Amino acid sequence: MALKDLKVMQRNEAGIATVLGIFKQRFGERFQTGQSIREQHGHTTTYLPNQLPDGVAFVETTEEVQEIVRACAEHRVPVIAFGTGTSLEGHVNAPAGGISIDTSRMDKVLSVNAEDLDCTVQAGVTREALNTHLRDTGLFFPIDPGANASLGGMTSTRASGTNAVRYGTMRENVLSLKAVMADGEIVTTASRARKSSSGYDLTRLLVGSEGTLGVITEITLRLQGIPQAISGGVCPFPSVEAACNAVIMTIQMGIPVARIELVNALQMKAMKIYSNLDYPESPCLFVEFHGSEAGVAEQAESFGEIASEFGGGPFLWTTVAEERAKLWKARHEAYWASQSLRPGARALSTDACVPISRLAECIGETEADIAQAGLVAPIVGHVGDGNFHVLVLMDPNDPTEIAKAEAFVTRLAERAIAMDGTCTGEHGIGQGKVAFMEREHGHGVALMRTIKQALDPLDIMNPGKMLPL
Incomplete structure (x- = not known):
């Protein structure tokens, strides 16, 4: 917008x-x-x-x-x-x-059902607080958007993150929720059963509704067992295309990768400076595997062989927790590292998502677009599920530069939609991407509006978000 x-x-x-x-x-x-x-x-x-x-x-x-x-x-x-x-x-x-x-202040973990691998929390519990609470149970909640977001907010925006390629998004990990609807009634959308053929799927309706249908107050979540072993590392590539092709082959061969994150050369330059990393200033994949000790070693070796087929490597991987923590800390600091490329600039963060078969093409065209527009805009991506982010750095006092950045975001959204993708893989619509809803969903927007009017006829629930006015 x-x-x-x-x-x-x-x-x-x-x-x-x-x-x-x-x-x-x-x-x-x-x-x-x-x-x-x-x-x-x-x-x-x-x-x-x-x-x-x-x-x-x-x-x-x-x-x-x-x-x-x-x-x-x-x-x-x-x-x-x-x-x-x-x-x-x-x-x-x-x-x-x-x-x-x-x-x-709604920050209580209400119950943990370890035998059923689920828990129920109030909406204000953050993902880090939940995992701290679960530490002694051998379980964890895998959705990691980077920021220490609240689980109510993550549910409302259908968040995902670095682990989504293996564990899914909030859509797959919310079993049920409690919400206050626009008429003041409290609704519980489902039971804790892992599946049901009973009634409309109200849980999925509210997950990702961005507060436009009701206020989520409690969430019942799937949990996962903490892996016996984890291996991970960083692998450089000669080009973004080569890195994306390695991702595609890794997924198509069924290697159970837990995280596979792309940073382009400009983003790696920023991370080397900001996080003191010692890697080539080239496109790189940050990769992690979860499983048994033998399994994660085998998976890492298989990925290394795939990377070498596309000119990548060496893939230096480790099972040492402290070394892996340094890598993922650097990945999570990518936003702040990017801003160091242009001190004083304002950041416009945007994302898109396409089928992984179109990923290399989409990122390649986006990099060319950035260069042609004369923008400074590093790229990172949860590329295992076709999602990538662009952080456009611009002078907040230069109207021409602001207009160029906004035009670029429009072209990126339209490019992703044209490739049978979406204008946002995880940031959501809010106000910023309302303009792309009809392009992406067509008559589906009219159906969404009908649902909104039925559940919130006075339009008091987060008005002006998601649906075009």
């Missing part, structure tokens, strides 16, 4: 004033209207301008969320759910004002 296209929706001033009075009296110091708090809850890591809510409620229970939603529905005031604020496409902006429901 271009900055000029960012919508400001009509505010219900009388309704907002009424609920502010109600919530100040009801929640006391847990309801804040200060400027800095509201700025924090409207604008996070997004490139889009800040659109502030009118108040922030720090809730602790599902019943408190229900109380807020019912009052907001009565007075037609928008409700915007807030987790940790790590979203990238303006998901938590408040274009019509309203109330931000901060779930950070």
Whole structure:
């Protein structure tokens, strides 16, 4: 979305004033209207301008969320759910004002069913906090988007990350959830059973709905056993195309890779400086395997043979936890490393996803587009599932440069869609990618709108997100 296209929706001033009075009296110091708090809850890591809510409620229970939603529905005031604020496409902006429901104090792990490999958590529990809680059970939750996001937010945006190629995304790992709907009713979408043929799949409907249908308050999640052994390392390649072709062959041969991440030459340059890595300044794959000691060794050797067929290598791998941790720390620091390439620049982070057979072509065309536009924009990618990210660094005071960056993002989205892919593999739609919804989904957008109107006829649930106005 271009900055000029960012919508400001009509505010219900009388309704907002009424609920502010109600919530100040009801929640006391847990309801804040200060400027800095509201700025924090409207604008996070997004490139889009800040659109502030009118108040922030720090809730602790599902019943408190229900109380807020019912009052907001009565007075037609928008409700915007807030987790940790790590979203990238303006998901938590408040274009019509309203109330931000901060779930950070809903931070309890409610149950762990080790025998069934599942757990139930409140929406404010972060993925790192959950894995710390699970440490002594021999289990872990595998979805890792990089940021220490809340599990409610990860569910709302259908997050994924570095482990998705093996363990899937939030779509595959949410068994059930509890949500407060726009009419104030509490819905539990499913049981803990691993499968069901009963009724509509309400769980999948709410996973990825970005708070536009209801406020998620509890989530039941699949867990995985901690692997007996892990091997991993970094493999350089002569070109992005060669690296992508190695990924395609690895997947097609059924090698059970747990993580396979691409960084292009510019991104590796940044990571070498920022994270003090000692690797060639060329495209590289960060790879990891989970399993038995014999299995991960065999898988690493097989990948090394594939890499060599495409001119890659040497693939230096290790099972030493400290060495692997350094590699993945550097990968997770890619965002900050990229910004060091152009100090003072503003970062526009975007992503796309295509079938892996089109991945090399899509990234190659994207690199050529970046060069032709004269942009500084390193690339990283969860390439095992065809997803890659571009971080465009631009001068925030140069309108011409901003326009070039926005035009590039549009071309990238259109390129991915034309290759039977999607404008976003994991960042979500929010405000930033609304313009591509009809291009990608066609008449499906009208169906989505029908669902939205049926469940939220007053349009109070995170309005202005996901669906074109």
